[in-house]
Amino acid sequence: MKPNIKALTISVSIVVTLIFALALAAEVSGPPATDLKLAPALSFADDSSPNFPIEGKNLSDGSIAADHATVIFFGTANCWNTAREAERLVQLYPRYKDKLRFVIVDLRSPSPAQRALIARYYHGYIPTIAVIDSSSKVLYDRAGETASERGDTSNLQKLLDSAR
Structure with a gap:
């Protein structure tokens, strides 16, 4: 046969x-990243902060939600721009934690699950934020801070509102 x-x-x-x-x-x-907070002793004036600026649970998550919009934050330690954008994101996190999925990527030590996200959404500059809606459409995928002044969350808030 x-x-x-x-x-x-x-x-x-x-x-x-x-x-x-x-x-x-x-x-x-x-499980998505949860309980996001700023790392202690961050510098917002220079690149002297040796720790990644965001702490929390499930920070190795690298998945995009099928039923929620997803916010992906890319950054590193020793970058004051990353620290300032992390501060904005963490400040808004309590308002959006039940509406959006958060993925936090430390580019110096990404998890295996985060490597595909880096290949697809990270373009070589920090900080980078990508926002994907619940139908997998990319709403935002850019490097740089979302505001020019520390503490200004208005642009980031508009972006997160558009993703819900």
Whole structure:
């Protein structure tokens, strides 16, 4: 009896597709970053802060929600621009934590789950914020601070409001 190569190829394709779909579903269902707060002893005047500016739970999450808009924050330690934008994001976090999924990426030590997000949404400059709506449409994907003055959250708030 000759093996049916065409049927075998189709079967293998189906199995690979199912494995990929299950992996994607498992990634999406992971817990999002929560309890976001600023790291202690941040400098907002120079690049002397050795710690990543945002602390919290589930910071290794790298998934985009299928049922919520997702905010992805990319940054590093030793960057005052990252610290100032982190301050804005953390200040607004309590208002949006139940409406948006937050993914926080420390570019110096990303989790394996975050590497695909870096490849797709990070363009080489910090801080970078990407906002993806619940239908996977990219609403915002830019580097740089969302305001020119420390403490000004108005632009970031408008951006987060547009994502809900």
